Amino acid sequence: MSGSPTIEQAVRVLRSGGLVAFPTETVYGLGADAGQSSAVQRIFRVKRRPTSHPLIVHVSGKERLAELAVEVPDIAWRLANQFWPGPLTLVVRRGPAISLEVTGGQETVALRVPNHPLALELLSAFGAGIVAPSANRFGRISPTCAAHVQRDLGNEVDCVLDGGDCNVGVESTIVDVTRGAPIVLRPGGIGLEALEDVVGKPLRVEDASSVRAPGQPASHYAPRATVQLVSRSELNERLEALYRQGARVGVMTTSEVGLKNAYATVRLSDEPAGFARSLYAGLRELDDRKVDVVLVVPPDERGVGLAVIDRLRRAAAPRQGAADEGADDDELE
Numbered sequence: 001m002s003g004s005p006t007i008e009q010a011v012r013v014l015r016s017g018g019l020v021a022f023p024t025e026t027v028y029g030l031g032a033d034a035g036q037s038s039a040v041q042r043i044f045r046v047k048r049r050p051t052s053h054p055l056i057v058h059v060s061g062k063e064r065l066a067e068l069a070v071e072v073p074d075i076a077w078r079l080a081n082q083f084w085p086g087p088l089t090l091v092v093r094r095g096p097a098i099s100l101e102v103t104g105g106q107e108t109v110a111l112r113v114p115n116h117p118l119a120l121e122l123l124s125a126f127g128a129g130i131v132a133p134s135a136n137r138f139g140r141i142s143p144t145c146a147a148h149v150q151r152d153l154g155n156e157v158d159c160v161l162d163g164g165d166c167n168v169g170v171e172s173t174i175v176d177v178t179r180g181a182p183i184v185l186r187p188g189g190i191g192l193e194a195l196e197d198v199v200g201k202p203l204r205v206e207d208a209s210s211v212r213a214p215g216q217p218a219s220h221y222a223p224r225a226t227v228q229l230v231s232r233s234e235l236n237e238r239l240e241a242l243y244r245q246g247a248r249v250g251v252m253t254t255s256e257v258g259l260k261n262a263y264a265t266v267r268l269s270d271e272p273a274g275f276a277r278s279l280y281a282g283l284r285e286l287d288d289r290k291v292d293v294v295l296v297v298p299p300d301e302r303g304v305g306l307a308v309i310d311r312l313r314r315a316a317a318p319r320q321g322a323a324d325e326g327a328d329d330d331e332l333e
């Protein structure tokens with residue numbers, strides 16, 4: 001499809017079983033009609049994602065919670081009232097309208113109302129749930145602008161809606177409300193503090209990968225370069241040591257320390273929210289510059305900072321298989 005597609009065109013693509021990439025406030029999603037089995041299967045194929053790894057169903061408003069889920073607890077409504085539309089995904093009990101294909105065979109479903117005008121327009125015009133994983137290949141860095149999507153998935157997507165740069169920059173916070181007290185399965189755009197204000201007590205944070213997708217390696221959100229987290233005080237020493245070994249070192253930092261032997265530098269905001277907004281584009285930029293190692297001084301844990309640290313730890317985790325230069329996008333998992 002050439003030119004910038006309209007919402008009506010995008011809706012037609014979805015109805016005919018096609019794939020539409022669209023902006024959300026977190027990252028770009030790769031959307032398909034949640035009610036069409038062949039379209040859902042295509043998502044897994046294009047992303048090269050295991051079919052046991054469940055998808056988030058995006059909906060136009062919180063009233064859909066009652067239609068698509070059953071036994072919705074009061075706390076789910078309170079969280080939805082507070083944070084939807086917004087970067088919160090709720091894991092609730094699946095109603096009959098949601099297929100097991102979407103949920104990876106589980107009796108729960110992840111629902112979210114994204115806070116982006118184009119996404120909301122698309123969802124309202126489509127009038128039903130849209131499954132949308134991040135529009136990148138499995139295990140790689142999520143896209144935060146339309147150009148990233150074009151580059152990663154190109155011809156395999158039928159339509160790309162361009163809504164500019166994503167405002168949040170990391171994925172939604174996933175909260176499971178099916179097991180008593182809410183449990184955070186993935187830190188994201190909504191910080192723990194804000195959730196705890198609504199829930200009224202400290203929340204448990206559980207690593208989703210260990211519970212929901214057994215065997216999934218820790219490595220995720222990975223650039224081609226190796227990622228190392230360092231404190232501000234260690235940065236220079238680590239940089240010099242790598243430089244002496246002949247490595248091309250990319251540095252992501254908020255500070256102004258002398259970095260004369262850095263091959264490339266990405267400066268990020270001191271504020272966790274600003275850091276999050278530029279995180280994925282920064283990692284992509286350093287990959288484009290073909291650095292061997294990325295040294296990152298992480299932001300503090302406040303708000304979305306926790307999600308940034310989580311993604312950086314996953315990007316830094318040991319990888320399965322070789323991350324050869326020039327390898328395909330799906331090499332890591």
Ligand code: TXA
Binds near residue numbers: 027089103110208
């Ligand atoms: O911000 C976001 O959430 C973005 C945008 C596009 O909305 N989407 C996104 O989707 O990050 P994806 O597919 O990349 O990540 C979905 C996550 C996975 O970790 C998956 O395991 C988890 O949601 N998930 C989905 N359904 C679940 C369920 N029923 N129970 C537990 N986790 C679930």
Ligand code: MG
Binds near residue numbers: 133134142
């Ligand atoms: Mg993803």
